[in-house]
Amino acid sequence: GQQVMQIPQYQHVQEGEDFTTYCNSSTTLSNIQWYKQRPGGHPVFLIQLVKSGEVKKQKRLTFQFGEAKKNSSLHITATQTTDVGTYFCADREREIWETSGSRLTFGEGTQLTVNP
Amino acid sequence: DTEVTQTPKHLVMGMTNKKSLKCEQHMGHRAMYWYKQKAKKPPELMFVYSYEKLSINESVPSRFSPECPNSSLLNLHLHALQPEDSALYLCASSLWQYYNYGYTFGSGTRLTVV
Numbered sequence: 001g002q003q004v005m006q007i008p009q010y011q012h013v014q015e016g017e018d019f020t021t022y023c024n025s026s027t028t029l030s031n032i033q034w035y036k037q038r039p040g041g042h043p044v045f046l047i048q049l050v051k052s053g054e055v056k057k058q059k060r061l062t063f064q065f066g067e068a069k070k071n072s073s074l075h076i077t078a079t080q081t082t083d084v085g086t087y088f089c090a091d092r093e094r095e096i097w098e099t100s101g102s103r104l105t106f107g108e109g110t111q112l113t114v115n116p
Numbered sequence: 117d118t119e120v121t122q123t124p125k126h127l128v129m130g131m132t133n134k135k136s137l138k139c140e141q142h143m144g145h146r147a148m149y150w151y152k153q154k155a156k157k158p159p160e161l162m163f164v165y166s167y168e169k170l171s172i173n174e175s176v177p178s179r180f181s182p183e184c185p186n187s188s189l190l191n192l193h194l195h196a197l198q199p200e201d202s203a204l205y206l207c208a209s210s211l212w213q214y215y216n217y218g219y220t221f222g223s224g225t226r227l228t229v230v
Contacts, residue, residue, distance in 0.1 A: 033218055033219075035218075035219075041223070042206055042221040042222060042223050042224050043159060043206070043208075043219075043221045044221070045218030045219060045220065045221075046218075047218075048217075048218055088158055088159075102147075102164075103161055103164070103172060103174075104161065104219065105161075106158035106159055106160075107158065108157075108158055109158055111156075
């Protein structure tokens with residue numbers, strides 16, 4: 001099945017520093033969804049990117065989809081302690097979609113810790 | 117109501133027990149999912165239901181048996197589990213299975229098999 005690689009696995013920053021996580025695939029992605037999971041919590045949907053080169057912003061969060069639709073990134077400006085958690089990218093596999101429906105494949109996630 | 121509700125939140129069961137996990141949503145979502153998540157790992161898809169019909173089974177062992185009694189409810193029946201089945205079991209739903217909508221996850225059932 002399609003694999004989505006996510007780096008880095010861990011990132012520790014000082015409060016106020018920026019943070020970026022990257023999601024890469026060897027094949028073209030149909031779309032990318034981003035989720036945040038707080039420690040002890042459940043994944044929460046953040047955003048979806050569909051178009052090549054798409055850029056979306058949510059306050060301090062900026063999401064990008066690569067021109068070739070093989071990579072995506074999430075950038076947080078001026079991190080806060082409330083940003084702590086694991087950020088997952090997830091791809092919906094096209095080959096399954098046309099037969100029996102969608103399957104979201106999650107990357108391994110980037111665990112962000114923020115030192116106050 | 118914009119939530120997916122899962123019960124119980126915690127469950128400890130023996131290897132010979134039979135138990136069920138429950139999931140409920142009232143958002144009108146017609147696709148519902150079961151995921152398994154081990155510590156420090158991403159969620160792994162187990163089952164997908166679309167319009168109350170099972171559409172994807174990710175080769176899950178038969179000791180896990182899903183059921184979708186109606187469009188709002190999803191159950192996961194557990195029988196003769198192994199200690200390695202201990203994990204966080206997440207239910208999720210989405211508006212349409214075949215379109216690009218985000219999933220709404222429940223808070224999960226933390227299962228321990230002893």
